[in-house]
C-alpha cells in the first residue's frame with residue numbers, strides 16, 4: 001500500500017475494522033510516519049455453494065449474514081463481531097480457491113465460530129441449519145455442548161485470536 005505522502009511502499013496497519021463489505025485500515029507509513037486510512041473492499045467469493053438437494057447457488061454474503069444475524073438476535077455480542085465472522089468465512093472460502101463448496105462446509109464454518117462466540121446463537125443457528133428432526137436430536141446437541149463446555153451457562157465470549165487451531 002503506497003504512502004500517499006511520500007510514496008513509500010511499506011506501511012504498518014494500526015487498526016482495522018469491518019464496515020459493511022469493506023475493511024477500513026488505519027496505516028502508518030514506515031518511511032515518513034504519516035498516518036492514512038485505506039478502505040478495502042472484501043472481494044466477493046465467486047464460488048458456488050452446493051446445497052443438499054444438489055442445487056448450485058452463487059455464494060451470497062448477505063444471505064449468510066442474515067442467517068447469522070437471526071441466530072444472534074438479542075445476544076450480547078460485541079459490535080462488529082458478526083461482520084467479522086462473515087469476513088473471516090468469506091476470506092477462508094476465498095483462500096480455499098475452490099469453485100464449488102458444499103453448503104455443509106459453510107455451515108460447519110459458521111457453527112465452529114458461533115460455538116466460540118455464543119452458545120445460544122450456536123444452538124439457534126444449528127437448529128435451523130441442521131434442521132433437527134425432533135426435539136430429541138436438538139436435546140442431544142445441547143447435551144453434547146454442555147458436556148464439552150461444562151460451563152455452557154456462562155456463555156463465554158472468546159475471541160478467535162485466543163484460539164489456536
Ligand SMILES: [Zn+2]
Nearest residue numbers: 003006029032
Ligand atoms: Zn510516507
